[in-house]
Amino acid sequence: MTVTQSEPVTSGTVVAGLPETVCPRPRPATLRGCGTARGDYPRPAGRDRYTISEVAQHTGLSAHTLRWYERIGLMPHVDRTHTGQRRFTNRDLDWLDLVGKLRLTGMPVADMVRYAELVREGEGTFAEREELLTRHREDVRQRIAELESTADVLDYKIGIYADARRASERV
Amino acid sequence: MTVTQSEPVTSGTVVAGLPETVCPRPRPATLRGCGTARGDYPRPAGRDRYTISEVAQHTGLSAHTLRWYERIGLMPHVDRTHTGQRRFTNRDLDWLDLVGKLRLTGMPVADMVRYAELVREGEGTFAEREELLTRHREDVRQRIAELESTADVLDYKIGIYADARRASERV
DNA sequence: TGCTTGCTTGGAGTGCACTCCAACTCTTTA
DNA sequence: TAAAGAGTTGGAGTGCACTCCAAGCAAGCA
Numbered sequence: 001m002t003v004t005q006s007e008p009v010t011s012g013t014v015v016a017g018l019p020e021t022v023c024p025r026p027r028p029a030t031l032r033g034c035g036t037a038r039g040d041y042p043r044p045a046g047r048d049r050y051t052i053s054e055v056a057q058h059t060g061l062s063a064h065t066l067r068w069y070e071r072i073g074l075m076p077h078v079d080r081t082h083t084g085q086r087r088f089t090n091r092d093l094d095w096l097d098l099v100g101k102l103r104l105t106g107m108p109v110a111d112m113v114r115y116a117e118l119v120r121e122g123e124g125t126f127a128e129r130e131e132l133l134t135r136h137r138e139d140v141r142q143r144i145a146e147l148e149s150t151a152d153v154l155d156y157k158i159g160i161y162a163d164a165r166r167a168s169e170r171v
Numbered sequence: 172m173t174v175t176q177s178e179p180v181t182s183g184t185v186v187a188g189l190p191e192t193v194c195p196r197p198r199p200a201t202l203r204g205c206g207t208a209r210g211d212y213p214r215p216a217g218r219d220r221y222t223i224s225e226v227a228q229h230t231g232l233s234a235h236t237l238r239w240y241e242r243i244g245l246m247p248h249v250d251r252t253h254t255g256q257r258r259f260t261n262r263d264l265d266w267l268d269l270v271g272k273l274r275l276t277g278m279p280v281a282d283m284v285r286y287a288e289l290v291r292e293g294e295g296t297f298a299e300r301e302e303l304l305t306r307h308r309e310d311v312r313q314r315i316a317e318l319e320s321t322a323d324v325l326d327y328k329i330g331i332y333a334d335a336r337r338a339s340e341r342v
Numbered sequence: 343t344g345c346t347t348g349c350t351t352g353g354a355g356t357g358c359a360c361t362c363c364a365a366c367t368c369t370t371t372a
Numbered sequence: 373t374a375a376a377g378a379g380t381t382g383g384a385g386t387g388c389a390c391t392c393c394a395a396g397c398a399a400g401c402a
Contacts, residue, residue: 130332161301
């Protein structure tokens with residue numbers, strides 16, 4: 001993982017053509033970590049330029065997914081070296097942390113892209129951002145309630161099986 | 172929605188195992204049933220034979236999905252009329268309640284099918300059922316923790332936007 | 343008898359969120 | 373200079389959980 005520390009920052013404006021896949025209806029609660037191991041490696045102090053594979057290590061996302069995130073507009077503009085390779089900053093890692101959180105809560109990618117757009121558009125979109133997050137917060141609250149009620153059902157059934165097991169063990 | 176009330180009640184093969192009854196306590200509004208309006212219609216008293224569309228109403232699942240559930244082995248044996256139409260029982264509705272709960276928690280359909288198999292196989296599978304549910308219960312516990320930590324992040328960011336809004340309103 | 347409604351089937355299609363591929367460039371190491 | 377290795381792209385493929393379709397059957401009604 002050698003890192004080229006100083007490079008001319010030729011930021012060519014690459015505007016990813018949004019496919020804008022709008023999700024009109026609420027989603028099923030299908031989540032789970034999607035196979036990849038969760039990263040959470042500590043960030044090296046004093047560093048502010050990371051290759052795609054370093055970021056993949058950090059975040060637990062694959063390099064494929066990071067490129068895909070950029071393509072669909074889910075990343076703020078990512079810096080490039082003069083040869084066109086991506087160099088992610090600490091700010092990008094912060095953003096990916098947030099995205100990871102939102103993803104864990106089942107926010108559709110389309111909504112996250114919308115939020116990213118609002119962030120790119122600047123301070124004028126604070127109100128809409130607050131609204132979007134508030135709406136999602138309410139979703140999360142509801143999901144927690146759902147999960148807790150299901151946990152009760154599970155406890156109830158597990159209890160029945162455990163009782164049956166203990167009864168048979170006592171024989 | 173005409174209901175054929177009296178039919179030859181050829182309810183064969185009572186599935187061995189526990190009464191698959193759920194709901195140790197009233198559940199908090201489990202809204203958002205995948206696009207269709209969530210059912211939760213009260214069950215008519217004294218009825219024990221429902222058409223597929225009635226069950227769809229009840230559960231919020233589509234008739235398509237109910238047929239698909241049966242095809243992949245997620246339903247216990249469903250009764251048929253002499254002309255081959257499905258007639259679901261209250262026991263089936265109980266089962267679908269449980270399946271709905273598990274689905275809301277993101278249990279993969281394959282795992283639910285496995286559980287259904289175990290139920291069909293009878294009392295000898297109590298231990299494995301207990302294990303499966305216990306494992307899933309741990310998953311749910313973890314998901315709740317994830318959601319709560321994300322909720323904290325959301326509160327933090329919402330707070331920032333709200334502060335900005337209040338500051339601009341004060342001007 | 344024809345029309346409508348509701349059900350049946352196997353198989354194909356959809357949407358989401360990745361995930362991979364082929365063909366290529368650039369940099370580093372031997 | 374050659375090879376290895378990490379990066380680039382557009383586009384195709386994957387897995388899950390549905391979702392729909394066409395074609396047909398059965399019952400009720402005008």
